[in-house]
Amino acid sequence: MTDMNEKYMSAALREAIKGAGRVSPNPLVGALVVKKGNVIGKGYHRLYGQAHAEVNAIASCFENPAGSDLYVNLEPCSHHGKTPPCTDMIIKHKFKRVFIGTVDPSPHSAGKGIEILKKAGIDVFTGICEEKCRVLNAPFFHYLKHGTPLIILKAAVSLDGSLATDSGDSKWITNEKSRKSAHKLRNLYDAVLVGKNTVLKDDLELTARYRHGRNPVRIVAEKDLSLPLDRKIFNNSAASIIITSENISASVETFYNGKGISLVKVSEKAGYLDLEQAFKIIGTKGIRSIMVEGGGTIHNYLLKNRLAQRLNLFIAPKLIGSGKKFFFGSGFEKISDCIDFDIISSKNFDNDIFIDASIRYPD
Numbered sequence: 001m002t003d004m005n006e007k008y009m010s011a012a013l014r015e016a017i018k019g020a021g022r023v024s025p026n027p028l029v030g031a032l033v034v035k036k037g038n039v040i041g042k043g044y045h046r047l048y049g050q051a052h053a054e055v056n057a058i059a060s061c062f063e064n065p066a067g068s069d070l071y072v073n074l075e076p077c078s079h080h081g082k083t084p085p086c087t088d089m090i091i092k093h094k095f096k097r098v099f100i101g102t103v104d105p106s107p108h109s110a111g112k113g114i115e116i117l118k119k120a121g122i123d124v125f126t127g128i129c130e131e132k133c134r135v136l137n138a139p140f141f142h143y144l145k146h147g148t149p150l151i152i153l154k155a156a157v158s159l160d161g162s163l164a165t166d167s168g169d170s171k172w173i174t175n176e177k178s179r180k181s182a183h184k185l186r187n188l189y190d191a192v193l194v195g196k197n198t199v200l201k202d203d204l205e206l207t208a209r210y211r212h213g214r215n216p217v218r219i220v221a222e223k224d225l226s227l228p229l230d231r232k233i234f235n236n237s238a239a240s241i242i243i244t245s246e247n248i249s250a251s252v253e254t255f256y257n258g259k260g261i262s263l264v265k266v267s268e269k270a271g272y273l274d275l276e277q278a279f280k281i282i283g284t285k286g287i288r289s290i291m292v293e294g295g296g297t298i299h300n301y302l303l304k305n306r307l308a309q310r311l312n313l314f315i316a317p318k319l320i321g322s323g324k325k326f327f328f329g330s331g332f333e334k335i336s337d338c339i340d341f342d343i344i345s346s347k348n349f350d351n352d353i354f355i356d357a358s359i360r361y362p363d
């Protein structure tokens, strides 16, 4: 039974991921309807503000779901939001059992949905593939706990950890398959952030260039607004934000807004813009995840200030020598001070290796 539960929950998770890039700030949710060992319906939350996964799964059933089991990676909602409560729908369709991956910690939920289902005589089981469900919605859970978006460091590095050669050349360290996969990551996360030097050096558009890709919001951090506005990051392919100094005047801000660029103004901390302050503001704009695409200076700032939680690293079997390091700046004195990573998954793109890991800071 446990194996079957995991099998069905994994299928629900495969549904959930189909909503990637389209449902934030909501979580990714998938649902499966199983009757007498047969999957009779499945669905996912497709678009923010639209029907929830449970509703789509029930609507897809090719026979009456009464007496069925429902598998869903997040606790069904029990409140009236943009759509009616899913618990009402589950009770109305006379489900026998509901299998849930993770409890929804949102204040309006937090176990209320489970209680309502139980009171209606439905058997409810929680914690099915809980870790996988938690990883899938890491931005959602992180925001509820900390009030800031999940920060993911993404880079393409050589075996010796370089992002670029001494002259700044970085095209290309990894192979084409890795680079295509990186475009898919841009579809997955709400926003991408780069440091000023990366914009100057690489002039990337930072869009998700593959079929059906959705572009993330593009963010650059620069103190003095000296970047030329003809850089691709400011074109109209997607929204652009500049994190900049609080000293920038209202009239300059109005000028930038007129060019379609929003400013997030923050104070400085030890010579750098206070990105924690910026992340709190950006979180209020509905952004739940930010993938940081370099360079080493900004990675260094985020790691030293414990502001990044996840790593998406593409490693090419290449030696660059000194170059610009992924983690650029002064190192740690002792091994016990170093930053560790817990690998969530890894895969090969031909000769390259991709690592998805969570970041563990020392106590």
Ligand SMILES: NC(=O)c1ccc[n+]([C@@H]2O[C@H](COP(=O)([O-])OP(=O)(O)OC[C@H]3O[C@@H](n4cnc5c(N)ncnc54)[C@H](OP(=O)(O)O)[C@@H]3O)[C@@H](O)[C@H]2O)c1
Residues within 6 Å of the ligand: 154, 155, 156, 157, 162, 163, 164, 168, 169, 170, 173, 194, 195, 196, 197, 198, 199, 201, 202, 221, 222, 223, 224, 272, 273, 274, 275, 293, 294, 295, 296, 297, 298, 299, 301, 302, 324, 328
């Ligand atoms: N292989 C890869 O995946 C990859 C990815 C990205 C970049 N790269 C390479 O990396 C190189 C650029 O990296 P980089 O280390 O020189 O620069 P960077 O990290 O791109 O930019 C650093 C600059 O960003 C601004 N900044 C604003 N707030 C900051 C903060 N809180 N922390 C840190 N920086 C902040 C600062 O300029 P102000 O003080 O003027 O604001 C700082 O000097 C390029 O050669 C590029 O090709 C490679």
